[in-house]
Amino acid sequence: MTRSSVLLSRLWFALVVLRFVGSAGDVAAKVVDSTRTPxxxxxxxxxxxxxxxxxxxxxxxxxxxxxxxxxxxxxxxxxxxxxxxxxxxxxxxxxxxxxxxxxxxxxxxxxxxxxxxxxxxxxxxxxxxxxxxxTAQTVPAPFAFVYFGDPQDGLKEHVTRIFRTADLLAPDAAFWLIAGDLTSEPEDAQIRDFFTAGGAAFRNRLVVPVAGNHDIAFLYDEAGNIVLNKKGKKQRGEELPPTWRAQFTLPENGVAGLEESNYHLDYQGVRLIVLNSNVRLADQAAWLEPRLATHPNRWTIVCFHHPLYSAGRDRDDRTTRDAFLPLFDKYRVDLVLTGHDHAYARSRPLRGSVAVPAGEHGTVYVVSSCGSKFYPVTPSNPDLMAKTAGDLQLCQKISIDGDRLRYVSVAADGSVNDAFELQKK
Ligand SMILES: [Fe+2]
CATH class of the missing domain: 2.60.40.380 (Purple acid phosphatase-like, N-terminal)
Incomplete structure:
Protein backbone atom coordinates (compact mmCIF):
# COMPACT_ATOMS: atom_id res chain seq x y z
CA MET A 1 0.00 0.00 0.00
CA THR A 2 1.37 3.42 -0.95
CA ARG A 3 1.61 6.28 1.57
CA SER A 4 -1.31 8.09 -0.10
CA SER A 5 -3.39 4.89 0.02
CA VAL A 6 -2.70 4.58 3.77
CA LEU A 7 -3.76 8.18 4.34
CA LEU A 8 -6.92 7.68 2.31
CA SER A 9 -7.86 4.52 4.19
CA ARG A 10 -7.28 6.27 7.57
CA LEU A 11 -9.43 9.20 6.42
CA TRP A 12 -12.18 6.82 5.32
CA PHE A 13 -12.01 4.99 8.67
CA ALA A 14 -12.27 8.30 10.56
CA LEU A 15 -15.30 9.32 8.50
CA VAL A 16 -17.01 5.99 9.17
CA VAL A 17 -16.39 6.34 12.94
CA LEU A 18 -17.68 9.92 12.96
CA ARG A 19 -20.77 8.92 10.98
CA PHE A 20 -21.44 5.98 13.30
CA VAL A 21 -21.15 8.20 16.42
CA GLY A 22 -23.44 10.79 14.87
CA SER A 23 -25.99 8.18 13.85
CA ALA A 24 -25.97 6.58 17.28
CA GLY A 25 -26.63 9.95 18.89
CA ASP A 26 -29.53 10.64 16.51
CA VAL A 27 -31.01 7.20 17.10
CA ALA A 28 -30.79 7.60 20.87
CA ALA A 29 -32.60 10.94 20.71
CA LYS A 30 -35.32 9.55 18.42
CA VAL A 31 -35.90 6.47 20.58
CA VAL A 32 -36.63 8.66 23.60
CA ASP A 33 -39.14 10.78 21.64
CA SER A 34 -40.77 7.99 19.67
CA THR A 35 -41.92 6.07 22.73
CA ARG A 36 -44.20 8.99 23.58
CA THR A 37 -45.16 10.01 20.04
CA PRO A 38 -48.85 9.42 19.25
CA THR A 135 -70.04 17.92 15.53
CA ALA A 136 -73.50 16.81 14.44
CA GLN A 137 -76.63 18.92 14.42
CA THR A 138 -79.21 18.27 17.14
CA VAL A 139 -82.07 17.91 14.64
CA PRO A 140 -82.52 15.91 11.44
CA ALA A 141 -80.46 17.54 8.70
CA PRO A 142 -78.91 16.42 5.40
CA PHE A 143 -75.65 14.51 5.70
CA ALA A 144 -73.66 11.73 4.05
CA PHE A 145 -71.60 8.83 5.31
CA VAL A 146 -69.43 6.19 3.66
CA TYR A 147 -69.91 2.44 4.11
CA PHE A 148 -67.19 -0.11 3.34
CA GLY A 149 -67.21 -3.91 3.32
CA ASP A 150 -64.21 -5.88 4.56
CA PRO A 151 -60.78 -4.24 4.22
CA GLN A 152 -59.07 -7.42 5.54
CA ASP A 153 -56.40 -8.04 2.87
CA GLY A 154 -53.95 -5.90 0.95
CA LEU A 155 -54.33 -3.24 3.60
CA LYS A 156 -51.38 -1.01 2.87
CA GLU A 157 -50.99 -2.05 -0.76
CA HIS A 158 -54.58 -1.74 -1.95
CA VAL A 159 -57.02 -0.59 0.74
CA THR A 160 -55.18 2.73 0.87
CA ARG A 161 -56.45 3.48 -2.63
CA ILE A 162 -60.13 2.77 -1.93
CA PHE A 163 -59.95 4.82 1.26
CA ARG A 164 -58.54 7.71 -0.77
CA THR A 165 -61.25 7.22 -3.39
CA ALA A 166 -63.85 7.45 -0.61
CA ASP A 167 -62.28 10.65 0.63
CA LEU A 168 -62.60 12.17 -2.85
CA LEU A 169 -66.13 10.81 -3.28
CA ALA A 170 -67.39 12.14 0.05
CA PRO A 171 -65.04 14.73 1.52
CA ASP A 172 -67.91 15.88 3.71
CA ALA A 173 -68.76 12.41 5.07
CA ALA A 174 -69.91 12.58 8.68
CA PHE A 175 -68.54 9.12 9.37
CA TRP A 176 -67.02 6.01 7.83
CA LEU A 177 -68.83 2.78 8.62
CA ILE A 178 -66.62 -0.32 8.18
CA ALA A 179 -68.60 -3.57 8.22
CA GLY A 180 -66.06 -5.88 9.88
CA ASP A 181 -62.88 -7.83 9.14
CA LEU A 182 -60.77 -4.75 9.50
CA THR A 183 -57.73 -7.01 9.17
CA SER A 184 -57.22 -10.66 8.27
CA GLU A 185 -55.82 -11.45 11.71
CA PRO A 186 -56.01 -9.18 14.75
CA GLU A 187 -52.24 -8.88 14.67
CA ASP A 188 -50.39 -5.71 15.49
CA ALA A 189 -48.54 -5.62 12.17
CA GLN A 190 -51.82 -5.78 10.24
CA ILE A 191 -53.55 -3.26 12.47
CA ARG A 192 -50.68 -0.87 11.79
CA ASP A 193 -51.23 -1.37 8.06
CA PHE A 194 -54.97 -0.74 8.52
CA PHE A 195 -54.18 2.61 10.12
CA THR A 196 -51.62 3.40 7.43
CA ALA A 197 -54.38 2.85 4.86
CA GLY A 198 -56.78 5.08 6.81
CA GLY A 199 -54.21 7.84 7.15
CA ALA A 200 -55.50 11.31 7.94
CA ALA A 201 -59.10 10.27 7.24
CA PHE A 202 -59.22 8.34 10.52
CA ARG A 203 -58.20 11.51 12.35
CA ASN A 204 -60.59 13.88 10.58
CA ARG A 205 -63.93 12.09 10.52
CA LEU A 206 -65.72 9.69 12.81
CA VAL A 207 -64.96 6.02 12.21
CA VAL A 208 -67.58 3.39 13.08
CA PRO A 209 -65.91 -0.04 13.13
CA VAL A 210 -67.96 -3.25 13.14
CA ALA A 211 -66.66 -6.59 14.44
CA GLY A 212 -66.18 -9.37 11.86
CA ASN A 213 -65.10 -12.97 12.31
CA HIS A 214 -61.51 -12.09 11.39
CA ASP A 215 -61.44 -9.52 14.19
CA ILE A 216 -61.91 -12.28 16.82
CA ALA A 217 -58.91 -13.07 19.03
CA PHE A 218 -56.81 -16.19 18.70
CA LEU A 219 -56.85 -18.86 21.37
CA TYR A 220 -53.66 -19.18 23.43
CA ASP A 221 -52.42 -22.20 25.35
CA GLU A 222 -51.00 -22.03 28.86
CA ALA A 223 -47.51 -21.38 27.48
CA GLY A 224 -48.80 -18.32 25.64
CA ASN A 225 -48.66 -19.86 22.16
CA ILE A 226 -51.50 -19.61 19.66
CA VAL A 227 -53.46 -22.88 19.51
CA LEU A 228 -53.18 -24.54 16.09
CA ASN A 229 -55.53 -27.11 14.57
CA LYS A 230 -54.31 -30.30 12.90
CA LYS A 231 -53.67 -28.42 9.66
CA GLY A 232 -51.57 -25.84 11.48
CA LYS A 233 -54.22 -23.10 11.21
CA LYS A 234 -54.47 -20.59 14.05
CA GLN A 235 -57.58 -21.12 16.16
CA ARG A 236 -59.91 -18.35 17.33
CA GLY A 237 -62.21 -18.19 20.33
CA GLU A 238 -65.35 -16.04 20.53
CA GLU A 239 -63.99 -12.88 22.10
CA LEU A 240 -62.56 -9.81 20.46
CA PRO A 241 -58.95 -9.23 21.47
CA PRO A 242 -58.27 -6.72 24.26
CA THR A 243 -56.83 -4.38 21.63
CA TRP A 244 -60.33 -3.81 20.16
CA ARG A 245 -61.68 -1.99 23.18
CA ALA A 246 -58.31 -0.36 23.82
CA GLN A 247 -57.97 1.00 20.27
CA PHE A 248 -61.56 2.22 19.86
CA THR A 249 -63.75 4.33 22.12
CA LEU A 250 -67.29 3.44 21.10
CA PRO A 251 -70.74 3.52 22.69
CA GLU A 252 -71.30 1.01 25.47
CA ASN A 253 -75.09 0.86 25.18
CA GLY A 254 -75.31 -2.67 23.75
CA VAL A 255 -75.77 -6.08 25.30
CA ALA A 256 -73.74 -6.43 28.51
CA GLY A 257 -70.45 -8.10 27.61
CA LEU A 258 -70.56 -6.85 24.01
CA GLU A 259 -69.74 -3.23 24.76
CA GLU A 260 -68.14 -1.38 21.83
CA SER A 261 -69.11 -4.09 19.33
CA ASN A 262 -72.91 -3.86 19.73
CA TYR A 263 -74.29 -0.35 20.07
CA HIS A 264 -76.53 2.28 18.57
CA LEU A 265 -76.48 5.99 18.01
CA ASP A 266 -78.66 8.61 16.35
CA TYR A 267 -77.22 10.97 13.76
CA GLN A 268 -79.29 13.79 12.24
CA GLY A 269 -82.42 11.76 11.61
CA VAL A 270 -80.89 8.28 11.28
CA ARG A 271 -80.84 5.54 13.89
CA LEU A 272 -77.67 3.56 13.25
CA ILE A 273 -77.50 0.15 14.91
CA VAL A 274 -74.30 -1.91 15.00
CA LEU A 275 -74.52 -5.61 15.81
CA ASN A 276 -71.76 -8.11 16.56
CA SER A 277 -72.91 -11.01 14.37
CA ASN A 278 -70.14 -13.28 15.66
CA VAL A 279 -71.82 -14.16 18.95
CA ARG A 280 -74.96 -14.09 21.11
CA LEU A 281 -77.45 -13.39 18.33
CA ALA A 282 -80.50 -14.11 20.51
CA ASP A 283 -79.33 -11.69 23.18
CA GLN A 284 -78.78 -9.00 20.57
CA ALA A 285 -82.17 -9.66 18.97
CA ALA A 286 -83.82 -9.13 22.37
CA TRP A 287 -81.81 -5.92 22.81
CA LEU A 288 -82.58 -4.84 19.25
CA GLU A 289 -86.38 -5.05 19.31
CA PRO A 290 -87.16 -2.10 21.61
CA ARG A 291 -84.53 -0.02 19.85
CA LEU A 292 -86.22 -0.62 16.52
CA ALA A 293 -89.73 -0.30 17.90
CA THR A 294 -89.36 3.21 19.28
CA HIS A 295 -86.96 5.87 18.19
CA PRO A 296 -87.35 9.44 16.97
CA ASN A 297 -85.61 9.06 13.60
CA ARG A 298 -86.99 8.90 10.08
CA TRP A 299 -84.47 6.30 8.93
CA THR A 300 -83.20 3.04 10.41
CA ILE A 301 -79.92 1.55 9.21
CA VAL A 302 -78.40 -1.62 10.67
CA CYS A 303 -74.84 -2.77 10.10
CA PHE A 304 -73.14 -6.05 10.98
CA HIS A 305 -70.70 -8.43 9.34
CA HIS A 306 -72.47 -11.60 8.17
CA PRO A 307 -74.98 -11.01 5.33
CA LEU A 308 -78.56 -12.28 5.51
CA TYR A 309 -78.56 -12.75 1.73
CA SER A 310 -75.13 -13.95 0.69
CA ALA A 311 -73.31 -13.21 -2.55
CA GLY A 312 -72.10 -16.85 -2.58
CA ARG A 313 -74.42 -19.85 -2.73
CA ASP A 314 -72.17 -21.86 -0.39
CA ARG A 315 -72.11 -19.06 2.20
CA ASP A 316 -75.78 -18.85 3.16
CA ASP A 317 -76.11 -17.93 6.85
CA ARG A 318 -79.52 -19.04 7.99
CA THR A 319 -78.67 -18.65 11.67
CA THR A 320 -78.10 -14.92 11.37
CA ARG A 321 -81.09 -14.50 9.06
CA ASP A 322 -83.42 -16.32 11.45
CA ALA A 323 -82.18 -14.21 14.35
CA PHE A 324 -82.72 -10.78 12.82
CA LEU A 325 -84.93 -10.93 9.73
CA PRO A 326 -88.30 -11.03 11.58
CA LEU A 327 -87.35 -7.86 13.44
CA PHE A 328 -86.12 -6.08 10.33
CA ASP A 329 -89.43 -6.90 8.61
CA LYS A 330 -91.62 -6.05 11.61
CA TYR A 331 -90.02 -2.68 12.22
CA ARG A 332 -89.41 -1.74 8.59
CA VAL A 333 -85.67 -1.32 8.69
CA ASP A 334 -84.58 0.63 5.61
CA LEU A 335 -81.06 -0.54 4.93
CA VAL A 336 -78.91 -3.45 6.17
CA LEU A 337 -75.19 -3.09 5.42
CA THR A 338 -72.86 -6.09 5.67
CA GLY A 339 -69.60 -7.60 4.42
CA HIS A 340 -67.93 -11.02 4.73
CA ASP A 341 -68.47 -12.30 1.16
CA HIS A 342 -65.73 -10.39 -0.70
CA ALA A 343 -68.17 -9.54 -3.45
CA TYR A 344 -71.00 -7.11 -4.11
CA ALA A 345 -74.71 -7.91 -3.84
CA ARG A 346 -77.55 -5.44 -3.35
CA SER A 347 -81.03 -6.84 -2.90
CA ARG A 348 -84.31 -5.52 -4.12
CA PRO A 349 -86.47 -4.13 -1.30
CA LEU A 350 -87.47 -7.32 0.54
CA ARG A 351 -90.01 -8.41 3.10
CA GLY A 352 -90.10 -12.01 4.30
CA SER A 353 -87.38 -12.88 1.77
CA VAL A 354 -89.65 -11.81 -1.08
CA ALA A 355 -89.30 -8.71 -3.25
CA VAL A 356 -92.06 -6.26 -2.34
CA PRO A 357 -94.32 -4.73 -5.01
CA ALA A 358 -93.23 -1.33 -6.28
CA GLY A 359 -94.19 1.44 -3.88
CA GLU A 360 -94.26 -0.77 -0.77
CA HIS A 361 -91.70 -0.63 1.98
CA GLY A 362 -89.03 -3.30 1.91
CA THR A 363 -85.58 -3.61 3.42
CA VAL A 364 -82.55 -3.30 1.13
CA TYR A 365 -79.68 -5.66 2.01
CA VAL A 366 -76.16 -4.92 0.81
CA VAL A 367 -72.96 -6.96 0.82
CA SER A 368 -69.80 -5.08 -0.15
CA SER A 369 -66.03 -5.38 0.10
CA CYS A 370 -63.09 -2.99 -0.14
CA GLY A 371 -59.98 -5.19 0.27
CA SER A 372 -57.96 -7.22 -2.20
CA LYS A 373 -59.64 -10.61 -1.57
CA PHE A 374 -62.37 -11.56 -4.05
CA TYR A 375 -64.81 -14.48 -4.00
CA PRO A 376 -67.05 -15.69 -6.83
CA VAL A 377 -70.46 -14.03 -7.14
CA THR A 378 -72.95 -16.86 -7.04
CA PRO A 379 -76.01 -15.80 -5.01
CA SER A 380 -78.34 -18.69 -4.27
CA ASN A 381 -81.31 -16.37 -4.76
CA PRO A 382 -80.38 -14.19 -7.76
CA ASP A 383 -84.01 -13.17 -8.25
CA LEU A 384 -83.84 -11.22 -5.01
CA MET A 385 -80.82 -9.24 -6.17
CA ALA A 386 -80.98 -5.88 -7.93
CA LYS A 387 -77.23 -5.78 -8.58
CA THR A 388 -74.29 -8.12 -8.16
CA ALA A 389 -70.64 -7.63 -9.04
CA GLY A 390 -67.26 -9.18 -8.33
CA ASP A 391 -63.55 -8.36 -8.32
CA LEU A 392 -64.17 -4.77 -7.25
CA GLN A 393 -62.77 -2.70 -4.42
CA LEU A 394 -65.74 -0.60 -3.41
CA CYS A 395 -66.93 2.23 -1.22
CA GLN A 396 -70.50 3.46 -0.85
CA LYS A 397 -71.65 7.03 -0.25
CA ILE A 398 -75.04 7.19 1.41
CA SER A 399 -76.69 10.60 1.56
CA ILE A 400 -79.78 11.33 3.62
CA ASP A 401 -81.87 14.42 3.01
CA GLY A 402 -85.29 14.43 4.65
CA ASP A 403 -87.40 11.72 3.08
CA ARG A 404 -84.84 10.80 0.45
CA LEU A 405 -81.84 8.47 0.71
CA ARG A 406 -79.37 8.40 -2.15
CA TYR A 407 -76.83 5.61 -2.48
CA VAL A 408 -73.91 5.27 -4.82
CA SER A 409 -71.33 2.47 -4.89
CA VAL A 410 -68.01 3.47 -6.44
CA ALA A 411 -64.97 1.33 -7.29
CA ALA A 412 -61.37 2.19 -6.51
CA ASP A 413 -60.87 3.75 -9.96
CA GLY A 414 -63.83 6.08 -9.41
CA SER A 415 -66.21 4.18 -11.71
CA VAL A 416 -69.82 3.81 -10.54
CA ASN A 417 -70.75 0.24 -9.64
CA ASP A 418 -74.31 0.76 -8.46
CA ALA A 419 -76.75 3.47 -7.46
CA PHE A 420 -80.30 3.73 -6.18
CA GLU A 421 -82.61 5.94 -4.16
CA LEU A 422 -85.11 5.29 -1.42
CA GLN A 423 -88.00 7.65 -0.91
CA LYS A 424 -90.13 7.78 2.23
CA LYS A 425 -93.81 8.38 1.79
FE1 LIG B 1 -65.72 -12.29 7.37
Missing part, protein backbone atom coordinates in the same frame (compact mmCIF):
# COMPACT_ATOMS: atom_id res chain seq x y z
CA UNK A 39 -49.83 7.09 16.42
CA UNK A 40 -52.97 5.22 15.35
CA UNK A 41 -55.08 8.26 16.22
CA UNK A 42 -58.75 7.64 15.50
CA UNK A 43 -62.02 9.51 15.98
CA UNK A 44 -65.07 7.53 17.06
CA UNK A 45 -68.67 8.59 17.63
CA UNK A 46 -70.40 8.77 20.98
CA UNK A 47 -74.14 8.41 21.61
CA UNK A 48 -74.34 12.22 21.55
CA UNK A 49 -72.47 13.19 18.35
CA UNK A 50 -73.81 16.76 18.51
CA UNK A 51 -71.95 17.51 21.71
CA UNK A 52 -69.13 14.98 22.07
CA UNK A 53 -66.54 12.96 20.15
CA UNK A 54 -64.17 10.20 21.25
CA UNK A 55 -60.46 10.03 20.50
CA UNK A 56 -58.07 7.13 20.94
CA UNK A 57 -54.39 6.73 20.11
CA UNK A 58 -51.29 4.74 20.95
CA UNK A 59 -47.73 5.37 21.99
CA UNK A 60 -44.90 2.87 21.66
CA UNK A 61 -44.08 3.12 25.36
CA UNK A 62 -45.61 4.30 28.64
CA UNK A 63 -46.70 7.93 28.33
CA UNK A 64 -48.78 8.95 31.33
CA UNK A 65 -48.81 12.64 30.40
CA UNK A 66 -50.85 12.30 27.19
CA UNK A 67 -53.60 14.84 26.53
CA UNK A 68 -55.89 16.36 23.92
CA UNK A 69 -55.82 20.06 23.10
CA UNK A 70 -58.88 21.39 21.29
CA UNK A 71 -60.54 24.63 20.24
CA UNK A 72 -63.28 25.90 17.95
CA UNK A 73 -61.79 26.20 14.48
CA UNK A 74 -60.85 29.62 13.12
CA UNK A 75 -59.94 30.52 9.53
CA UNK A 76 -56.31 30.89 10.52
CA UNK A 77 -54.22 29.74 13.44
CA UNK A 78 -55.58 32.05 16.14
CA UNK A 79 -57.57 29.14 17.60
CA UNK A 80 -54.38 27.89 19.27
CA UNK A 81 -54.63 30.68 21.86
CA UNK A 82 -58.04 29.35 22.92
CA UNK A 83 -57.07 25.67 23.06
CA UNK A 84 -58.17 23.74 26.11
CA UNK A 85 -56.19 20.75 27.35
CA UNK A 86 -57.87 17.56 28.57
CA UNK A 87 -55.75 14.79 30.13
CA UNK A 88 -56.07 11.35 28.56
CA UNK A 89 -57.08 8.12 30.21
CA UNK A 90 -54.21 5.68 29.62
CA UNK A 91 -54.38 1.89 29.63
CA UNK A 92 -52.41 -1.09 28.38
CA UNK A 93 -53.59 -4.07 26.35
CA UNK A 94 -51.75 -7.23 25.43
CA UNK A 95 -50.94 -7.43 21.72
CA UNK A 96 -50.87 -10.66 19.69
CA UNK A 97 -47.10 -10.56 20.13
CA UNK A 98 -47.78 -10.76 23.89
CA UNK A 99 -46.08 -7.38 24.30
CA UNK A 100 -47.93 -4.55 25.98
CA UNK A 101 -49.62 -1.90 23.84
CA UNK A 102 -50.06 1.58 25.28
CA UNK A 103 -53.40 3.25 24.55
CA UNK A 104 -54.82 6.66 25.42
CA UNK A 105 -58.33 8.02 25.05
CA UNK A 106 -60.42 11.09 25.69
CA UNK A 107 -64.11 11.82 25.22
CA UNK A 108 -64.44 15.50 24.42
CA UNK A 109 -67.85 16.51 25.78
CA UNK A 110 -69.77 19.73 26.19
CA UNK A 111 -69.08 20.68 22.55
CA UNK A 112 -71.29 22.98 20.51
CA UNK A 113 -73.49 21.27 17.89
CA UNK A 114 -72.74 21.76 14.20
CA UNK A 115 -69.35 23.25 15.03
CA UNK A 116 -65.95 22.52 13.58
CA UNK A 117 -63.24 21.89 16.14
CA UNK A 118 -59.51 21.49 15.79
CA UNK A 119 -57.62 19.11 18.04
CA UNK A 120 -54.24 17.53 18.52
CA UNK A 121 -53.11 14.74 20.83
CA UNK A 122 -49.82 14.01 22.55
CA UNK A 123 -47.65 15.84 25.06
CA UNK A 124 -44.71 18.21 25.12
CA UNK A 125 -42.66 15.19 24.02
CA UNK A 126 -44.50 15.36 20.70
CA UNK A 127 -47.89 16.47 19.38
CA UNK A 128 -49.77 15.37 16.29
CA UNK A 129 -50.76 17.93 13.68
CA UNK A 130 -54.02 19.81 14.28
CA UNK A 131 -56.91 17.76 12.93
CA UNK A 132 -60.53 18.74 12.62
CA UNK A 133 -63.90 17.27 13.42
CA UNK A 134 -67.41 18.59 12.84
Missing amino acids: FQVILNPTTTPATSVALTWRTEGPAPDQAVQFAVATPGTSFTAQAISVPARSETAILDTRAEGYYHSVVLSGLKPATRYLYRVGSEAGWTEWNQVL
